[in-house]
Amino acid sequence: MSKPMTKTELVAAIAEAMGADKKTANAALEAISAVVTKEVAAGGAVTLPGIGKVSCKERPERQVRNPATGATMTKPADKQVKVTIAKALKDSVNA
Known part of the structure; x- marks a missing residue:
């Protein structure tokens, strides 16, 4: 298995794909990250x-169990980020 891309x-x-400089590409990546973070944090x-x-x-x-002690405790409600992979990506990986 190869190392993940940094x-x-x-x-x-x-x-390279945009035909732009790295500063512009970094700004685009940061903007996408900010938009996704803002929208998902708002529950969207x-x-x-x-x-x-x-x-x-x-x-x-919900009730959870401490695996070390076996004690049951109540975990408060929280939010979980979920990523559902697109079918097109799955198909291209498995092709």
Whole structure:
């Protein structure tokens, strides 16, 4: 398995694909990140065409168990970020 692409490598690849400089590509990546973060934090969802859908799911209060002690405790309600991968991406990986 290969190492994951770093942010620097991703910015360089985006710059090359856009035909722009790295500063512009970095600004585009930061803008996308900010928009997705803002929308998902507000409880919405964002679809990234060809990649997938990022959404926020609320989880209710529930009982959990400490694996070390076996004690049961109540975990408060929280939110979970969920990423659903697009079918097109799955198909291209498995092709």
